[in-house]
Amino acid sequence: MAATALRLTGITKRFPGVLACDSIDLTIDPGTVHALLGENGAGKTTLMNVLSGRYRPDAGEISVAGRLVQFRSPKDALRSGIGMVHQHLMLVGTHTVAENVALGLDAPRVLLRRRRLDDEVRSLAERYGLPVDPHARIDELSLGQQQRVEILKLLHRNADVLILDEPTAVLTPAEVDGLFATLRRLVREGRSVVFITHKLEEVMEIADRITVLRRGRVVADLTPAQVDSRRELARLMVGREVVLGVEREPVPLGDPVLELRNCAGEDARGHCAFRRISFAVRHGEVLSIVGVAGNGQTELVSAITGGSRFSSGQALLFGKPLGRGGRAAAEAVGYIPEDRTGTGSAPGLDLTDNLLLTTYRRFCRWGWLQRKAAGRLTEDALARFRVAAPGPQALARQLSGGNLQKLILARELSKDPRLIVAEHPTHGLDIGATVEVWDELLRQRSRAGILLMSGDLAEVFALSDRIAVIFRGEIMGTFSAADPDAVAEIGPMMAGVLQE
Amino acid sequence: MMRLRLERRPVPPRANRWGGYGVAVVAAFCMGGVVFLLAGANPFAAYAAMANGVFGSLDDLAEVVVKAIPLVLCGLAVAVAAKIRLWNVGGEGQLVLGGIGASAVALFLAPRLPASGVLPLMLVAAFLTGGLWALLAGLLKAKLAVNEILTTLMLNYVAILWLEHLYFGPWRDPMGMGFPGTAMFPDAARLPRLLGTRIHFGIVLGLTAAVLLLAALSRTRWGYEMRVIGESPKAAQYAGMPINRTILWAMFLSGGLAGLAGMGEASGIHYRLQQGLAVGYGYTGIIVAALARLHPGGIVLAALFIAGILVGGEQLQTVMHLPASVGLVLEATLLFFVLGSDYFSQYRICRRTPTP
Numbered sequence: 001m002a003a004t005a006l007r008l009t010g011i012t013k014r015f016p017g018v019l020a021c022d023s024i025d026l027t028i029d030p031g032t033v034h035a036l037l038g039e040n041g042a043g044k045t046t047l048m049n050v051l052s053g054r055y056r057p058d059a060g061e062i063s064v065a066g067r068l069v070q071f072r073s074p075k076d077a078l079r080s081g082i083g084m085v086h087q088h089l090m091l092v093g094t095h096t097v098a099e100n101v102a103l104g105l106d107a108p109r110v111l112l113r114r115r116r117l118d119d120e121v122r123s124l125a126e127r128y129g130l131p132v133d134p135h136a137r138i139d140e141l142s143l144g145q146q147q148r149v150e151i152l153k154l155l156h157r158n159a160d161v162l163i164l165d166e167p168t169a170v171l172t173p174a175e176v177d178g179l180f181a182t183l184r185r186l187v188r189e190g191r192s193v194v195f196i197t198h199k200l201e202e203v204m205e206i207a208d209r210i211t212v213l214r215r216g217r218v219v220a221d222l223t224p225a226q227v228d229s230r231r232e233l234a235r236l237m238v239g240r241e242v243v244l245g246v247e248r249e250p251v252p253l254g255d256p257v258l259e260l261r262n263c264a265g266e267d268a269r270g271h272c273a274f275r276r277i278s279f280a281v282r283h284g285e286v287l288s289i290v291g292v293a294g295n296g297q298t299e300l301v302s303a304i305t306g307g308s309r310f311s312s313g314q315a316l317l318f319g320k321p322l323g324r325g326g327r328a329a330a331e332a333v334g335y336i337p338e339d340r341t342g343t344g345s346a347p348g349l350d351l352t353d354n355l356l357l358t359t360y361r362r363f364c365r366w367g368w369l370q371r372k373a374a375g376r377l378t379e380d381a382l383a384r385f386r387v388a389a390p391g392p393q394a395l396a397r398q399l400s401g402g403n404l405q406k407l408i409l410a411r412e413l414s415k416d417p418r419l420i421v422a423e424h425p426t427h428g429l430d431i432g433a434t435v436e437v438w439d440e441l442l443r444q445r446s447r448a449g450i451l452l453m454s455g456d457l458a459e460v461f462a463l464s465d466r467i468a469v470i471f472r473g474e475i476m477g478t479f480s481a482a483d484p485d486a487v488a489e490i491g492p493m494m495a496g497v498l499q500e
Numbered sequence: 501m502m503r504l505r506l507e508r509r510p511v512p513p514r515a516n517r518w519g520g521y522g523v524a525v526v527a528a529f530c531m532g533g534v535v536f537l538l539a540g541a542n543p544f545a546a547y548a549a550m551a552n553g554v555f556g557s558l559d560d561l562a563e564v565v566v567k568a569i570p571l572v573l574c575g576l577a578v579a580v581a582a583k584i585r586l587w588n589v590g591g592e593g594q595l596v597l598g599g600i601g602a603s604a605v606a607l608f609l610a611p612r613l614p615a616s617g618v619l620p621l622m623l624v625a626a627f628l629t630g631g632l633w634a635l636l637a638g639l640l641k642a643k644l645a646v647n648e649i650l651t652t653l654m655l656n657y658v659a660i661l662w663l664e665h666l667y668f669g670p671w672r673d674p675m676g677m678g679f680p681g682t683a684m685f686p687d688a689a690r691l692p693r694l695l696g697t698r699i700h701f702g703i704v705l706g707l708t709a710a711v712l713l714l715a716a717l718s719r720t721r722w723g724y725e726m727r728v729i730g731e732s733p734k735a736a737q738y739a740g741m742p743i744n745r746t747i748l749w750a751m752f753l754s755g756g757l758a759g760l761a762g763m764g765e766a767s768g769i770h771y772r773l774q775q776g777l778a779v780g781y782g783y784t785g786i787i788v789a790a791l792a793r794l795h796p797g798g799i800v801l802a803a804l805f806i807a808g809i810l811v812g813g814e815q816l817q818t819v820m821h822l823p824a825s826v827g828l829v830l831e832a833t834l835l836f837f838v839l840g841s842d843y844f845s846q847y848r849i850c851r852r853t854p855t856p
Contacts, residue, residue: 369721
């Protein structure tokens with residue numbers, strides 16, 4: 001087997017308004033498990049999509065065994081021995097395991113040599129400890145089994161570098177052990193594995209080398225031996241630099257605007273996503289809930305903002321049970337969702353239509369929409385929030401990430417909310433836009449209580465009065481932001497470590 | 501190495517759009533000329549025959565308008581659903597049901613009603629029957645996520661079989677000497693004709709519907725919800741819009757409009773329910789809506805244009821002795837080129853040399 005040393009130099013990838021990868025250098029040695037660690041939106045997946053030929057970089061180069069290469073498609077990358085297992089598996093559900101392995105093979109142009117293929121799949125499966133029946137239909141398999149099929153696909157094409165994007169997210173603990181055993185066998189043969197994750201325990205268990213990304217840049221490149229503690233990794237991942245130019249004057253506290261008492265909720269698959277959650281957000285304060293992505297934050301926000309329901313517990317909005325306060329209560333909640341292009345805005349509609357998205361009920365008279373009034377409001381909002389846009393007729397798609405976020409903020413604040421729920425409000429924004437969003441949120445404390453969901457500690461410390469840490473759906477502790485020990489304690493708590 | 505690639509335009513340029521339209525129509529007619537050549541006819545003579553069939557006399561022109569009436573209504577029907585990303589290809593069946601609904605009133609209730617009440621009641625009946633027929637598919641879509649393209653299409657066959665059952669069976673005119681059709685409608689159930697031609701009052705219905713729809717889509721709360729749901733269902737959900745309810749309303753309205761087309765045919769042209777009610781206006785409505793890019797005003801123009809090709813196409817048969825299907829090929833060619841130009845108004849071809 002040819003050992004492939006892989007080198008990425010100066011990889012830069014830009015999406016409209018977001019710099020996903022900013023001049024990243026990375027070397028992947030043969031026979032290693034290389035962990036790529038970072039928060040959601042740190043650029044891990046984008047970087048690996050560049051490496052596996054799905055995206056083309058805007059700048060930078062890739063070399064395999066000292067030779068420069070350019071990938072136009074995943075097929076090109078696979079020809080150089082690089083393959084990726086995506087987080088959302090890419091299999092044909094109605095076909096069998098063997099047929100999926102055969103999919104995209106160059107060799108059989110007309111006839112599939114089924115028996116030979118079955119044998120090949122079976123022997124690969126045995127050799128690497130990936131038990132699956134070649135005749136099973138994909139949609140009859142569990143996600144863990146489907147993932148094995150994806151790995152078999154790459155092995156059947158003789159990939160030397162296997163990129164796995166958050167492979168453990170869909171696995172049970174026993175399956176994780178099985179996967180790790182397979183990965184160890186692969187690297188023993190001289191192949192390399194790139195393992196994208198934000199779970200620290202896994203990194204420490206399996207990785208030979210660790211690269212930490214934050215906001216599209218490499219912030220650390222180490223071996224597990226160089227890592228003193230998981231706490232340090234957590235800190236590297238979420239950042240700790242205290243931030244420039246945000247002034248926080250204390251605001252007198254008022255009544256609680258949102259109060260949760262022993263609340264629990266489920267994810268889309270019906271599994272418990274969070275439980276025993278109790279906290280109150282008072283008028284005039286910012287309460288942050290920090291945690292590594294995937295610890296129940298999304299489901300918690302969905303239940304608070306009415307996208308789903310709490311399965312138990314008591315939730316009070318403005319002192320009344322959640323959902324019983326009528327339209328007025330629902331409209332006094334400003335919600336800045338994490339996904340600003342798909343959920344928070346409609347990309348193909350103009351800015352006035354986008355400003356109306358959550359406010360249109362106020363602009364209705366007898367079923368008629370007051371578009372003129374809405375257009376004037378849009379113009380005011382564009383000016384007041386300094387949104388760089390050609391005008392209210394521009395399409396939301398034309399705006400950069402930062403300008404779109406300012407538009408969403410303007411819309412949600414125009415409702416005069418008494419509770420603001422902001423999910424990762426500055427994720428992917430440049431520093432200028434970030435500070436503007438922060439300033440505006442802080443100004444709102446005099447009119448509302450703010451619940452901030454974030455994985456970025458810099459942001460959390462810039463904005464919060466109090467900080468609650470969530471891990472595996474439970475709140476591990478709550479700190480005052482003024483507490484000098486808070487910074488030191490929050491990192492490990494996010495990693496699930498209470499004492500170390 | 502130089503490569504060509506497609507790139508999305510940030511904003512579809514307006515000038516390009518109309519220019520592209522013109523180019524597409526000219527290209528389609530050139531392509532149609534090739535089809536005429538292949539069919540063994542002189543393309544210039546064929547187009548001349550078509551033009552003569554359309555503009556030859558006032559009656560010919562009126563015939564274009566007569567055919568455009570159901571096309572406007574069916575095109576609007578397709579557009580209402582398509583605005584919310586639903587593909588209602590069941591206009592034909594909804595048109596038939598509308599015809600049946602209107603005929604039921606004309607045949608059985610008219611004698612018991614004051615004369616001035618008959619037509620309004622037929623209108624309501626046609627809208628309701630067409631709308632409810634489409635609502636069947638809408639309910640399946642909203643409640644069970646059943647693909648509406650399949651259900652609306654299949655309901656067409658059911659509707660046409662019902663129609664045949666009625667005029668061959670229980671509703672057949674006992675005095676009709678075996679003619680497959682119902683009795684003639686009483687005078688009170690016939691739509692008035694205009695200007696001494698075959699153009700009937702349905703044209704007022706079609707134009708009114710187009711204006712109302714245009715206003716509803718751009719100016720009302722309901723239209724706004726439709727646009728957001730069609731553009732981004734996730735954003736609509738985030739905004740708390742009643743997605744399922746809007747799907748149901750859109751399907752009902754869509755079917756209702758097609759139903760009005762059925763009433764127009766039955767009570768404006770045939771004055772009875774008979775064979776010839778389902779001649780494909782429901783399907784051609786899809787082409788009309790696509791040509792007009794779902795714009796209600798454009799639908800009126802596109803309907804007149806397609807109706808012109810239909811009427812002109814008849815001349816190909818009678819004067820040029822070409823098969824009737826040549827007209828259909830011309831229709832398809834137009835659609836092909838216009839949709840193609842639509843694509844290039846949103847994407848552009850770029851040259852790109854890979855960075856070394």
